[in-house]
Amino acid sequence: MDYFVSPYNKAADLKFPNDVKVYDTTLRDGEQTPGVCLGTSEKLQIARKLDELGIHQIEAGFPVVSKQEEKSVKTIVNEDLDAQILVLSRTKKEDIDKAIDCGVDGIITFMATSDLHLKHKFNMSREDILNICMNSIEHAKDHGLFVAFSAEDATRTDLNFLKQVYKKAEDCGADRVHIADTVGAISPQGMDYLVRELRSDLKAEIALHCHNDFGLAVSNCISGLLAGANAVSTTVNGIGERAGNTSLEELVMSLYLIYGVDLGFNISVFYELSQLVGELTHMNVPENKPIVGKNVFRHESGIHVDAVIEEPLTYEPFLPEMIGHHRKIVLGKHSGCRAVKAKLDACGIDVTTEELCKIVENVKKRREEGKYINDKLFNEIVRSVRGPFDP
Template sequence: MKYFVSPYNKETKIKLPDKITIYDTTLRDGEQTPGVCFKKEEKLEIAKKLDQFKIHQIEAGFPIVSEHERKSIKNIVNENLNAKIISLARCRKEDIDAAIECGVDGVITFLGTSDIHLQHKMNISREEAIDVITSTIEYAKDHGLFVAFSAEDATRTDLDFLKRIYKQAESYKVDRVHIADTVGAITPQGITYLIQELRKEVKTDIAMHCHNDFGMAVINSISGVIAGGNAISTTVNGIGERAGNASLEETVMAFKILYGKDLGFKTKYIQELSEMVSKYSELKIPRNKPIVGKNVFRHESGIHVDAVIEEPLTYEPYMPEIVGQKRQLVLGKHSGCRAVKAKLDECGLDVTKDKLCEIVEKVKEQREEGTYINDDVFVEIVKSINKKEDD
């Protein structure tokens, strides 16, 4: 693997947990993106690709939603994937029963815990909330499930009350507690403080489920792990409600390249996974999307192209093949002779030095007039220059 990042990263001396669990919720929270509805077959294909990627856990859906949802989840369970299959459940017996019917390995139970949720959505007291949470955990554990409890709107919940909830959940043998940053309202410094405070009293695994309303979902998730958490919720392409969730590809590659923590994923499948989810969700991948965008390994500027031809790491932090991408040298108004020569070689064309300079000028001229210089256009430019010379 070839990559080159800032040597100053090592000077921070960050200690990460030996084991970090990534559970992907593309098929549940990702599908809650307005306008997205995966077909049963599409959910299965995404789950299989996630498993090929070696994801640790797949949150396959929300069983209580519908019979179709339950069939989709069962379809995934029956595939006998290596990843653990979990599903979402409200703190209600019927939700746990629906999950059990699907044959999942575990459940993520959730309840709003901030005062604004308790008063305006749940209409229950703090004490009632704790009773509901613990009784649900107990019921799910009695049925042999892996059980996580997610405090919805945890990052706007009173700290002492949040500690009480998690300690009570712990006493009922919960396997993991989740901090849901439901409206993306915390900062990296805030999540660091919160985790450090919780770790004074909570010993069980702590996961981050971060939303991206302020563009901080990935860094908040990573900051939470650095502070003492050990699990992260992600979605492919960062899809999800409103501004989306922590992006799987950005989180994984940040750990792998910037923090030197290889989580064992087959990153060469990232591009395929991204494009599959984009296709089935009908949500286009922005060209400048980190890791998977088409422009991430495309170069046009003459100065950049000259350097990249000599040594790709001059303008790339890692080689594109690591994530299943390919490098592209794009011709345009900023292109120079070396870029055009590389394109000529790629197309199997040979010209004199004088013609090369003419081609460069023609490329610039046509691009500024609004023509995109693809291979067909480029070949026509070369033909026109050669024809002019022949005439």
């Protein structure tokens, strides 16, 4: 058995769409994390690993930003990956022409729709916004592109106007409309209501682009899918502006193990993908990060360790090997005899029961003195108790 989750999950009898798409925006929105800048080779490494995972669509960048960004997008397109390659475009003809020149499969074009943004960012009317948006959609469709239209700050936009915008986008040929929860300000219940309201008026796919300002991004996406949305925007490790975006690995593993929705991804590469993005963005993965964090499969407490040695699923919802992760028993203040004995056995060191008790006592003492019990210090402790040995 590779995992064991609550049996009550199935009792909820939830229904998800038959065809859920995940489009990853690590290379675009993820790169907008303050201080992050990815070169062409770095973007290509991440794109390849995302493709190995089996991601459906990759938002490769924003080509109008710079010559280097344009080069990066073209390089990814030329890699001939299985994933569809999308880019971000403003509602401007020159942006869309740049995307066409890059040879991408599609674009995500966007415009803010909330009165807050219209007043303080554009100083434009709702009618002005409608006309600008639709011209860009028609131009992109005329050139055979997949087109998604994203309403920025959608979750703080007047509902009737939002419906009007999306319906006009659909009428102009948009394949998908995106609900952008730009500052993570909606609740799962609010997302359920919003998606159901939109789904009653729209035939186009509905996608969810959620930010994590209140830690609700994954929950909001799952709620939206259950209400009738078809696609979700993610980033590896949940990176992005402010508190980041919907975490790719958290969403996929939650859908797979908690809700029984298998998207067909090669989940064995998740840990490697997470580490790669952490390294290339110079953003260390938090040790307590769900799914891929170091501590997810690290155990110190003696009571926990005893059980994990006997059966890992006692204190792990799934085995680390599923995602290419690994388990580690950490020695410290809370360690017991069984954890220390397991470490000694792994090192091929035999000790008496009396010696084992003394080693455990010294491990606790040294940790409480502020020392981290690494292999070197552990060997020193063992030598102090039983004398010299070859590690």
